[in-house]
Amino acid sequence: MAPDSALRRRAVLASGLGALTATSGCVSELRSIAGREASEQLSLSISTLPASEDPYSVRIANRLATNLTRVGVDTSVSPMESSELFQNVLINLDFDIYVARYPAQGAPDELRSLLYSSYGEEAGWQNPFGFSDLEMDDILDQQRHLSGTDRAELVREIQREVVKKQPFTVVAFPDRIAGVRTDRYRGWPNGGIRRPPDYLPLVHTGETDRLHLLIRDPRVTENRNPIAVEYRDSGIVTGLLYEPLARTIDGEAIPWLAREVEWSDGDRLTATVTLRETPWHDGETVTANDVAFTYDFLADTSLGNSETAVPTPWRRGRLSLVESVRAKNDEEVHITFTASEIEPARRALEVPVLPEHIWRERSDTVDIAGIDIAGQTTEALVWTNESPVGSGPVQFSDASVDSYLTLDAFPQHFLHDGDATGIPERFADGVPFSRLRITVVPSDDAAVELLESNDADATVSGVTASVVPRIGRNDDIDLTVGRSETFHHVGYNCRRAPLSNPRFRRTVARLLDRGHIVRDAFEGYASPSETPLGEPWQPTELEWSGTASLPFLGEDGKLDVPAAREAFRDAGYQYDDSDRLVRRGAA
């Protein structure tokens, strides 16, 4: 038994050794195999708003998620409330893909803010995509030094580049829809009130001089800071409280806090601005120093106290048009521009002017219990500004979070005081009410309910297509529809692979059927578009003709899955045995 077992052991050892020598080749192959990390299915998360806040966005997100899933990408849709979404997307830059509406004003220079590569690390609507392209930077800069047809041609070129490189995918311009009653106020603009000056031409016909409007977006009842980016949309309320030096209304430049703007085209483009005599809501006078302070402060809200400048995250592009601002005396300001043409430079005058005596002390960096956790943030950006002191034709009166906000006419405002030099007649009388109440409604249906019961005059900030039939059925409520400059889009985080690859983004863009989306998701109340700017900035070949220049991979909303997979393969992506799109490298 014993020798037998010893023999066997030797045999085992020998064969084992032999096997070992024989497999040494295999082991190195094994190492080579094991050393390559297993490729895993690509997974993406789409952040968007809940249907109660924006049904269009979540519908686009769902369609995109469905089609991405069908081409083998593990995709989920994550709805979150607007202030949370924009904090993730615009401030923390923490997202894969998002779907939302961009509160555009239709100015070509906005594209520079959205896409300029050196804004990639900044907070706000400054290049949230982290897109970087040196050629794009060049043409974005150049359009600031041109005007007229030359500029228009260059802007068209920029739009061609946007469509080609797809830092974001424009889906459609939603129509502005409002329900208005005309028994107390007339003169509603098409699509309802959409900009601060729209309140002024209203004519009051009823007995009461109180205007009652309904809003869906509750953020202004919580935060009234004009530069807190995650709380602002079109500034439909804060724009009534804080005013700019000048406004552009329907293409017309109108001096506002400035009585006069004198341009001078010497070595650099400059302007001398003469202010009107008007007070802040707390009684102090609006001075040239306030204006100079505003431009310095918004360019760096830490006023030089922080290592790097902390510019305003809200409409920051306008500040970059300005080189320097100097108060000459109490009512005259001298502005030097970085842009060399008046046409692009004019936008710089649309910055809300802030009172120095209130905002100067908001320049400290933010910390909690002495620990600087927020990094590049100043108090000015996180302040809720509950009782705003501005210079607008209304002053803040009262508010309750998520419930309502009331504003009173400000009798000392220059328009109410009779100074309307340079201001068109329809705006010259100031606000047509003594008190404006804005009530937050839980849904568009609830808004129509309040209009039906004659508890309010109109909706602001637009309602969705779903309530159009309901408004139409009621004889007391008028439906008004208008075009808008704002657009729904899909934004990609170009810092994250594979979204960093324009080929991948271009293929994702081809999963969206704009015609179908507008017909079903927008219920017809939108205009499909591939470009972020409409007329007159649109190249003729990119005008909407029914099919996109990056056409949908399918027909009538139905994705052609094999064709779509082929498109991803052509873009260099691979599939595993179970038809999942796989990727290498750490996520």
Place this chain on the structure above:
Amino acid sequence: MLGIVLTQLLLVVTLLLAAGAALFIGRDRLQQTRTEYRTRLTSISPYMGLLGIVLVANKVARDIGPDISWIIGWNITPYIHELDGLLLAPFYRGQAPQVVVWLQSMATPELTLYFTSIYVYGYVFLLAFPVVAYFALPDPRPLRRTIVAYGANYVIGVTCYIVFIAYGPRNLLSESVEGLMFSHHSQYQFLTTAINSETNVFPSLHTSMAVTALVLAWTTHDEYPRWTPVAALLASSVVVATMYLGIHWATDVIFGILLGVVSVKIGQRMEENPPEFVRLRRWSRSLQNLMPTRAK
């Protein structure tokens, strides 16, 4: 608008309670209650104190809860969506529909009216009636059980609302699911918004409270045999209504049912002896004893 809806609610529920009292409680019990109400109140007073604390805590949590939730909470909407999509899979070959979509495919205006009324009036009646009915019993335990069970529902539910952020189906599946109550009977949205935030859907408190009321009815079947079938009809209608109206996912409902049953269990545990602070202290001491100690 909120005032009108609240007045309506108060009126309808009072009428229902009066009818319920006449039908299920009976005259004898009500008369006995009139003479004994002082002693009965005494026997439940510690529970009322407990419920008071819970309601105040609940109010605070609901006011600041949503903000805290966005800071520390976990957004589970995509997971619930995925889980819900699997629930009907055993019954379908190929792509199964979402439970809520399937329910809404059967919607009619009459059904919407029925489920809306159930969601608003039926639900409040279903919760309020046991309190009245059990107060009319000489045995204090059913009422104690009820109070503790309701409190447990709230404490556990609101904790979940802070930890989990989730939007209901009407907020995600905007094209296939309609918020039927809010689009067809929009006045009620003024009420629901005043009470709750729309990210508080997991678990469904409507479901858990309704199930609690039903299980309570079952535990008191000997006293109120006729109430049990009515409670069963109301509770199952509330459960279906939460999904039919597009407010809750089936997943919320499943967890709501579990919470409802567990809450009654907690109520039964605490019904014999009123809550005492001595016991709380003893409990916290035993927790301390679990901690590792240093050798002396």
